[in-house]
Amino acid sequence: MKDKNLAVLIDADNVPYAHVKEMLNEIAKYGNPTIKRIYADWTMPTVSGWKNILLENAITPIQQYSYTSGKNSSDSALIIDAMDLLYSKKVDGFCIVSSDSDFTRLATRLREAAMFVIGIGEKKTPQPFITACDKFIYIEILKKAQDSDSTEKPKKQPNAKTETSSVSKIDKNLIKLMKESIDEISDENGWAFLGTLGSYIIKKKPDFDPRNYGFPKLYPLIKKIGVFKIEEKETGVNNIKHIYIKNK
Known part of the structure; x- marks a missing residue:
C-alpha cells in the first residue's frame, strides 16, 4: 500500500x-x-x-x-x-x-x-x-x-511498573468505552477482533492510545483491565494468531 x-x-x-x-x-x-x-x-x-x-x-x-x-x-x-x-x-x-x-x-x-x-x-x-x-x-x-530508550541500565529500576509512565488513568469511562465498542462491532457470538476494536475506538475517541495508560499495545492494556474474555485463534497456513475480545 x-x-x-x-x-x-x-x-x-x-x-x-x-x-x-x-x-x-x-x-x-x-x-x-x-x-x-x-x-x-x-x-x-x-x-x-x-x-x-x-x-x-x-x-x-x-x-x-x-x-x-x-x-x-x-x-x-x-x-x-x-x-x-x-x-x-x-x-x-x-x-x-x-x-x-x-x-x-x-x-x-x-x-x-x-x-x-x-x-x-x-x-x-x-x-x-x-x-x-x-x-x-x-x-x-x-x-x-x-x-525509556535512553535508559541504558534498566536493572536500576527492577520494580518499576509500566503504568507509572502513563498520562491517563484506567477508569470506568475507559472500561465503558471498550465494553460499548465491543457490543457494537462483535459478531453474533459476541466476539470482536482486537485490531478492528482498536481502530473503532479511535474513531470514537481520537486521542485513545494504549501508551496513554502506560502500555505499548492494546492487548496488554485489555489484559490489565481484566474484565474481558480473551481468545486466541490460529488461522491460515502460517498459524498466525488472531486475538478476539468478548464482554464477560
Whole structure:
C-alpha cells in the first residue's frame, strides 16, 4: 500500500521543541512527511530554542511577524498554508502540531475534504481540537518513549511498573468505552477482533492510545483491565494468531 504524503505544520508557539525527533518518528508511522514547516515570529526570544534543531530535522521555518500585541499571527499563516496545500493536491493528509484550539475549524475543514488529519499536542490541548482530528497523539507519551530508550541500565529500576509512565488513568469511562465498542462491532457470538476494536475506538475517541495508560499495545492494556474474555485463534497456513475480545 502506498504511503500517504503528509504535510507537517508546526505551531512553534504552542508546543515544546525538545522532542521533535520523537514527533517525526511517530508521524512516519502514518505516512511520508513530504512537507515540514514551522511557524513563528523568529525575531522573538521565546522561540529561540527551535532554531538549533530545524536544520537537522529538515523543517522549513516560516517567518510571521506579530503585528498586534497579544495576537498569534502565526496561526493565520499556518491556516492559509494548509488551505493552499489542500487545493494543490500535493498531499494526502496533514499533521497539525499544536496544543491550540484555534486549529479546530481547520482540522474539521481538512477532514471534510477527505484529508487524513493527525494532531499532536500536550495533554492540556482542548477537547474540541482533539475531536476534530482523525488521530490525536499526546507529546507526553513521546517524552516517555525517549526516556525509556535512553535508559541504558534498566536493572536500576527492577520494580518499576509500566503504568507509572502513563498520562491517563484506567477508569470506568475507559472500561465503558471498550465494553460499548465491543457490543457494537462483535459478531453474533459476541466476539470482536482486537485490531478492528482498536481502530473503532479511535474513531470514537481520537486521542485513545494504549501508551496513554502506560502500555505499548492494546492487548496488554485489555489484559490489565481484566474484565474481558480473551481468545486466541490460529488461522491460515502460517498459524498466525488472531486475538478476539468478548464482554464477560
